[in-house]
Amino acid sequence: xPELPEVETVRGGIAPHVVGRRVVRVIVRDRRLRxxxxxxxxxxxxxxxxxxxxxxxxxxxxxxDRGTVILHLxxxxxxxxxxxxxxxxxxxxxxxxxxxxxxxxxxDPRRFGALLxxxxxxxxxxxxxxxxxxxxxxxxxxxxxxxxSRGRRIALRDLLLDSxxxxxxxxxxxxxxxxxxxxxxxxxxxxxTRAQCAAIVAAxxxxxxxAIRAGGTTLRDFQNVDGLPGYFxxxxxxxxxxxxxxxRCGSRIKGLRIGxxxxxxxxxxxx
DNA sequence: CTTTTGACCTGACAGC
DNA sequence: TGCTGTCAGGTCAAAA
Numbered sequence: 001x002p003e004l005p006e007v008e009t010v011r012g013g014i015a016p017h018v019v020g021r022r023v024v025r026v027i028v029r030d031r032r033l034r035x036x037x038x039x040x041x042x043x044x045x046x047x048x049x050x051x052x053x054x055x056x057x058x059x060x061x062x063x064x065d066r067g068t069v070i071l072h073l074x075x076x077x078x079x080x081x082x083x084x085x086x087x088x089x090x091x092x093x094x095x096x097x098x099x100x101x102x103x104x105x106x107x108d109p110r111r112f113g114a115l116l117x118x119x120x121x122x123x124x125x126x127x128x129x130x131x132x133x134x135x136x137x138x139x140x141x142x143x144x145x146x147x148x149s150r151g152r153r154i155a156l157r158d159l160l161l162d163s164x165x166x167x168x169x170x171x172x173x174x175x176x177x178x179x180x181x182x183x184x185x186x187x188x189x190x191x192x193t194r195a196q197c198a199a200i201v202a203a204x205x206x207x208x209x210x211a212i213r214a215g216g217t218t219l220r221d222f223q224n225v226d227g228l229p230g231y232f233x234x235x236x237x238x239x240x241x242x243x244x245x246x247x248r249c250g251s252r253i254k255g256l257r258i259g260x261x262x263x264x265x266x267x268x269x270x271x
Numbered sequence: 272c273t274t275t276t277g278a279c280c281t282g283a284c285a286g287c
Numbered sequence: 288t289g290c291t292g293t294c295a296g297g298t299c300a301a302a303a
Contacts, residue, residue: 002296002297003296003297006296032280034279034280034297034298034299058297058298072297072298073296073297074280074296074297074298075280075281075295075296075297075298076280076281076282076295076296076297091281108280108281109280109281109282110279110280110281110282110295110297111279111280111281112279112280112281112297112298113297127298127299151273152273152274153273153274154273154274158274161297161298163297163298170296170297171295171296171297172296173296217296219295219296220282220283220295220296221282221283221295221296222296239296259274259275259276260275260276260277261295262294262295
């Protein structure tokens with residue numbers, strides 16, 4: 001469910017409730033997430049204080065005194081800050097109880113998310129080690145994108161989804177950014193010019209930045225920490241708008257499948 | 272090496 | 288009211 005803007009929205013939402021708080025205990029009701037929630041989390045985290053909440057790709061990193069909680073929301077994960085005695089709902093799998101009477105509660109119906117504990121630097125964790133550059137960072141440049149796309153027949157949409165190329169971009173924002181760049185999602189990545197790569201990079205950055213400002217996109221069930229939806233879906237130009245009028249030229253937006261996942265584009269605005 | 276496919280899960284929704 | 292089929296914002300591992 002969440003892409004970079006949604007994860008960033010969650011990061012900003014939980015940070016003020018978490019940083020400086022000491023963990024009292026960890027309650028695991030169901031450890032069967034994408035990988036089992038490690039017993040070391042419950043053994044080692046209590047007694048430690050959270051020092052910062054940062055993000056790498058779609059991972060949230062809750063740094064404590066002698067380790068880091070690595071949290072990924074998968075497709076359906078969400079976190080809330082609730083009073084510790086709030087009865088858990090279905091799919092509320094883990095509580096991290098803090099010393100102020102509140103807890104960080106993780107809900108994840110599909111259980112594609114992950115909650116891990118890293119004693120060492122989380123950046124060298126096997127899940128984070130081989131990730132590509134941050135899309136809003138200085139390393140994601142048109143020259144970089146041009147270089148890594150040479151000789152690739154993969155669809156542009158799928159190149160943007162590849163976390164080894166660039167992180168944080170999911171299916172919604174990949175489609176939206178390619179609309180903004182004027183390139184069809186199914187176009188072969190290798191068949192792009194330097195100028196087109198520059199347009200893609202600029203479009204990715206602008207799309208993500210705007211979405212963060214809007215508090216993310218809520219299509220079905222994304223909620224921020226306060227239980228409120230994001231507002232960027234009102235700004236979506238093509239995603240999930242098959243058959244509707246292109247906001248730029250009025251043509252009918254097309255939908256197609258690339259691999260197993262749907263893609264959307266305007267046949268007149270995108271080459 | 273690149274690209275595609277299958278796998279992991281539950282829930283919402285459309286259509287009958 | 289049910290049933291069935293389809294789809295979903297992620298991403299890893301294995302197959303081709």
